[in-house]
Amino acid sequence: MTMVPRRVAVTGLGAISALGQDVSCFWNALIAGRPGIGRITAVDLSNIRFQNGAEVRDYDPAQHFEPSQADLLDRFAQFGLIAARQAIRDSGIVLTPELRQRTAIITGSSVGGQSTQDTQFWAVYHNNSPRVHPLTIPRIMPNAGASHISMEFGISGPAFTVSTACASSNHAIGQAFWMVRDGAAELAIAGGSETPFSFGFLKAWEAMRVVAPDTCRPFSRDRRGLILAEGAAMLVLEPLEVARARGAPVYAEIVGFGMSSDAGHITTPSIDGPARAMQAALRDGNLNAEAVGYINAHGTGTPSNDPTETRAIRQVFGAHADKLAVSSTKSMHGHALGAASALEAIATILALRHRTLPPTANFTTPDPECDLDVVPNQSRPAEVEYALSNAFAFGGLNAVLAFRRLE
Amino acid sequence: MSDELAEKVQSVIASSKRIPREQVSLDSTLESLGMDSLDQLNLLFALESDFNISIPDEEAKSIRTVREMVEGVRKLVAGASGQAAATA
Secondary structure, eight states, X not given: OOOOOOOEEEEEEEXXXXXXXXXXXXXXXXXXXXOOOEEOOSSOOTTOSOOEEBOOTTOOGGGTOOHHHHTTOOHHHHHHHHHHHHHHHHHTOOOOHHHHHTEEEEEEOSSSSHHHHHHHHHHHHTSOOSOOOTTHHHHHOTTHHHHHHHHHHTOOSOEEEEOOGGGHHHHHHHHHHHHHHHTSOSEEEEXXXXXXXXXXXXXXXXXXXXXXXXXXXXXXXXXXXXXXXXXXXXXXXXXXXXXXXXXXXXXXXXXXXXEEEOOSOSSSOOSHHHHHHHHHHHHHTTOOGGGEEEEEOOOOOOTTHHHHHHHHHHHHHGGGGGTOEEEOTHHHHOBOGGGHHHHHHHHHHHHHHTTEEOOBTTOOSBOGGGOSBOOBSSOEEOOOSEEEEEEEETTTEEEEEEEEOOO | OOOXXXXXXXXXXXXXXTOOGGGOOTTOBTTTTTOOHHXXXXXXXXXXXXXTXXXXXXXXXXXXXXXXXXXXXXXXXXXXXXXXXXXX
């Protein structure tokens, strides 16, 4: 028996980020072009060359977790769970015992419980502490987010975590999309969470020399690098027919997913790898390149990414590249690594739904090497039916999602 | 003129890139030595460790030749010893 692939709808959204602690704050800041970038407060910066990041402000774990539950959760898992709660509530789904067993959870995280690791390792390396906290391992493990979502909601279907650096959550959402499309799951919670602000990890980023000293200015000639961010975003995916039958809000349809690897350099992106991932997403969705009206770019704001991504987009879209709008919302929510593309999936979905393209904020001077319509600084009304969301990881692992607006 | 600092910088470049010292001259460009972006990061790390200096990102980005690297390191070393003398 061959199964007809099902159409897959996004019916629930959840997000916590530097732009606020829910999806409406996130979207309002995006369309206002208002970045959540400021001086990092989580760590002592006196011995770090950069000062700015995109942190979740005014976060109080006690508003979300009983002390006994908070004990189990690193900040990254807390954010993942908060975003999943929002998304599930938003979808209005009723998790029956049968559905729980047929629901998948796929999360992305690049580095898991960074702050737990940093404090506990500091205790043994530096303070000569004879022991670390007994929950250090379950707090650090990058699958902690997926596990806690599963436990809290009694979701007992397939659950796992994808770690592909800055593309983690696109790989996670793409896999969930395919599982729902093919009938391997009836429902999926997918996205990512990340909290990279620990001293050791920031020192490691400093040594990479890709973090901007000021702010994130994707596609601007005077861009000076990325801005690290924390946050989480989760999506609820289900078959479109089921969603319509139960009268669920349908934000958008996921129509395609494409992956590739550069097989090139560990940190320098290629043109061909990203181009092939975009082509694969179009092919997976049976889309003509000309149907695409908007791309939420990987757009890190590093000297290397933005011209390479520009050329990759030109390679895929040819003359149509000049009719596309391309923006990088990392200019506002920052680069949340393993959570980045989940935040950007939400930005893309809401851009389609609200017929408004979020801008590339902090834009100053055009760069001839990034000569696309990057929607500088001002959001823009636009009737777009199809959009892509790009994610290209360090290590050359690329993942691209294609979305469609539904009436 | 004997220039110990220039000699040391060139040795660090050679060992960091794992090439014979003779291949490195003041007029070499980092690119001509086959150094890609990651090699250059490794080199900056080695120089910072060996000379006990901190090389700012913006200055590092503008450096193309071994000679520029030598002069950049010389300036930072002088700045560091100047600070040490002032606090001594």
